[in-house]
Amino acid sequence: MRRKYFFVFIRVVIGAVYIISGVEKLLQPYENFMYVIQGYDMIRHAGLEFIISRVFPWLEYFLGGFLLLGLWTRASLVGIGAFSSVFIVAVGQAIIRKLPLAECGCFGDLVGMPLAVTLVIDIATLFFVILLLRFHDRGACSWALDRCWKKEKEQQK
Amino acid sequence: MFKKVCAGKMACTVLILIAMVSGIQSARFFRKARQEAVAQEEVPAKAKGNPSAGIHIIEYSDFQCPACTNASNTLKEVFERHSSKMYIEFRHYPLPTLHPYAILCAVYSECAAQQGKFWPYHDRLFDEREELSRSMRVQGRLIDIAQELGLEMAQFRKCVQDPAVELTVLDEKSKGSDLGVKATPSYFINGQIYVGSNSLKKELDRILGEEK
Structure with missing residues (x-):
């Protein structure tokens, strides 16, 4: 029973963090996020930087929203896991290359976090996402919209 | 079903x-x-160039930020070649959590602006950014620069101690945030935001290339 509440709590927290992160970027001019991407010096292609700066914040926002509500939970977890992996690679290479980034730029100007802290948070997020996927059918999907359709499907069977 | x-x-x-x-x-x-x-809203202008020019640039910058120094040099070079085609307004966006002397430099430059010496003071602050960041006597050096530029020192000293000047700087930053600025350097070129020196350079090359 306790495990169920823990999983719901983790799911809501990760969802909320992704929503806040997405909204913060979506309400700013996209050029600000493009500048953050340029700071990581990974892409070096103006067109790709433009596309990522326009698309990533929407994906973060939608994935966070769906995870929080528990709709398409498994797919949202996979998406957020992929995002976390990308962030771990980006921040990790920035630390190794000692890039002059004072903070991650993850939450716009809402919260400024040093790269090392960001890396720890991203690794923790990935860990919890894997945990939620592992226990998806054993409590991790409690209090989720997905349950409504799952119950309906089970009743039909 | x-x-x-x-x-x-x-x-x-x-x-x-x-x-x-x-x-x-x-x-x-x-x-x-x-x-x-x-x-x-009216912003106290620290401007140069031709007010009726086709290229109107608003620069949001921090005197202690390395990227701002590069961008400022780029803009200065371009302005020297195309001053009749451009109008540049400077606005403060100090980031004190990253640069401890950012607000101090902004306040001193604001006082230089009151005596019509903003741009020479601006150039000196960027030229000496690294030395100022490491300096143990930043305020002393900021006063020295004012003296070297021939500012009226009694008025200047009084101005830098006036808390209203710092409020002006912070107000300018807050208005910048409302416009969507969150990193330095940020530029509004004819109303469109560009963040960072690379974006500035690309856009200036594009506009000036088209004008040729």
Whole structure:
């Protein structure tokens, strides 16, 4: 029973963090996020930087929203896991290359976090996402919209 | 029946997506209204160039930020070649958490502006950015620069101690944030934001290339 509440709590927290992160970027001019991407010096292609700066914040926002509500939970977890992996690679290479980034730029100007802290948070997020996927059918999907359709499907069977 | 369940889930998904997109668009709408109001407010101008020029640039910068130094040098070079085609306004956006002397430098430059010496003071602050960042006597050096530029020192000393000047700087930063600035250097070129020296350079090359 306790495990169920823990999983719901983790799911809501990760969802909320992704929503806040997405909204913060979506309400700013996209050029600000493009500048953050340029700071990581990974892409070096103006067109790709433009596309990522326009698309990533929407994906973060939608994935966070769906995870929080528990709709398409498994797919949202996979998406957020992929995002976390990308962030771990980006921040990790920035630390190794000692890039002059004072903070991650993850939450716009809402919260400024040093790269090392960001890396720890991203690794923790990935860990919890894997945990939620592992226990998806054993409590991790409690209090989720997905349950409504799952119950309906089970009743039909 | 299975199809019915799927259709219900899809309908719910579409409704949630519409609600989420509408939320963002509404927030953007209100934010834009606020930005337009801020853009129309009078800002004490630290400007140079031709006010009726086709290229109008508003620079949001921090005197202690390395990227701002590079961008400022780029802009200075371009301005020297095309001063009749450009109008540049400077606005403060100090980031004191990253640069401890940022507000101090902004306040001193504001006082230089009151005596019509903003741009020479601006150039000196960027030229000496590294030394100032390492200096143990920043205020002393800022006073020295004012003296070297021939400012009236009694008035200058009085100005830098006036808390209203710092409020002016912070107000300018707050208006910048309302317009969408969050990093330095940021530029509004004819109303469109460009962040960082690379974006500035690319856009200036594009505009000036087209004008040739």
